[in-house]
Amino acid sequence: MTWLTPNESEALCLSLVVATRSVAFSLPVAIALAWLLTRRRFFGHTLLDALVHLPLVLPPVVVGYLLLVVFGSRGLLGGWLARAFGIQLVFTRNGAALATAVMSFPLMVRAMRISLENVDRGLEDAARILGARALDRFATITLPLMLPGILAGAITAFSAALGEFGAVITFVSNIPGETRTLPLALYTALQSPGGDQAAARLAGLSLALGLGGLWVSEWFSRRVRRLLGR
């Protein structure tokens, strides 16, 4: 990528790595939660639903702060993760991925729930009578039919992860090559004297990424719709 400066390509690659890991983390959890919230009624349903949507209404700084409280080196889980598995999240790209995952989680779950609500329960009944047990039914009928929502959710979450700023900088700081993703690099450029041009280039890069993401998303959803005959 000769038309990008080393700093820019570093930030771009890091952003893509963080967003990919973020989606990979959250996808299975989001599918499970979407299913639970759509198909099951249980004690605490409303609370869980609110919890999932919390990052939408909280300032990202607060989310970053809460992550520090829980996953910081002296946090409730952070200390245990470090001792038991040697996993450190603060100041690492995995931490950045976690922060973006939490922030984009509501969008992902939302997209999947809408798509799951549109899955015809009658088809699951039909599969059931043909002898398909619960897990089999989920894997062969429910999951393929909610694919449009899964894809839409994943792509939206990926794009949101590329742009997440507040939660990332609060939780994992702004370390070049480790946690300085595109928006953080853009912010850094704006803060440094004579960084206007660098900032403009980074902004352009973000714009191109965003448009690319939208185009890919559209292309995917059209293909999937055709596959499902809608």
Next chain:
Amino acid sequence: MLSVAAIKQRGSFRLDAAFELPTPGVVALFGRSGCGKSTLIDIIAGLLEPDAGRVALDETVLLDTQRGLDLPPERRGVGYVFQDARLFPHLRVAGNLRYAQKRASAAAYVDFDTVVSLLDLAALMDRRVHGLSGGERQRVALGRALLSQPRLLLLDEPLAALDRARREEVLPYLETLRDRLAIPMVYVTHNFDEVLRLATHIVLMQAGAVIAQGGIGEMSLDPHLRALIGPDEVGAIVEGVVLGLDAAGNLTRLQVGRGEIHVPARGLVVGTKLRVQLLARDIIVSTRVPLHLSVRNSLAGVVTSIQSDEADSDLITLDVGSPLLARITKAATRELGLEPGMPAWALVKSVSLRGHSFSAPT
């Protein structure tokens, strides 16, 4: 023997129904919309849990609330054809069929190729399901249900979403399945034509209860059924044995009761059975030996009952070796002086039987 009994309260609607079907056979659950027939079939399938009930097929008990036994649908070994087919949209026709085949738990009594040829599915195999016509969809749905090797096939108004022409296109396939596979079927419908073509037994339902049940011949005389299907459809359903062609070779001679009728059909094997619906409004009653008439069919018998039907007509039951219904005006009853026990002849034009004779269940 399939035996079903179920009680289910749903809001203000209460289902309390029971019936039995000798197997193999096709029982039509017949009644107006909302009478509970779909609820009952869902209970048989296991998709709906009754408040109390028992479902047993031969020696196998599928549900017995008293003993706390309730097999889930995936273990009941039943097939279900839904009104809306419910084909899996992300799979092609072949994929839909294989889905069932792979999950069949019982030993296969009908293999893939047989199902494909019985239902003429070969040309559809690579098609996507949303490109299929309504009739094609139901054929695929039937094939898919059969490939799960069910011991019992449930059909919930499978033809209701189709227009008349498509219905005619699918009905022969259902007749073939009935006669070739001898699989017991429970067929929900509110269309009497389908009952006439397919059923061996009728269970009449009204407001959640069974009001009458029995073999189709006996049920065709039932006053509850008459009330449900309307005066123009009323008529005895009789079974006849093919004797051969008439002298001119245009009509098929059929042994019915002690007599013989000629029906507009050809190419039937001698000895096979035909089901004929003799509409009450098409039957003429005579108290003398009929002569010099164009009518091809006259059956000698005895008047067994006279019931007032509509304001101006009576419904006469004649025993000609099997019971027949004839609707005649009250004036005619009076002039002929009809009384139970009197000898009488039932006359029916062969041309009026066109479209009223069907292959009988074998």
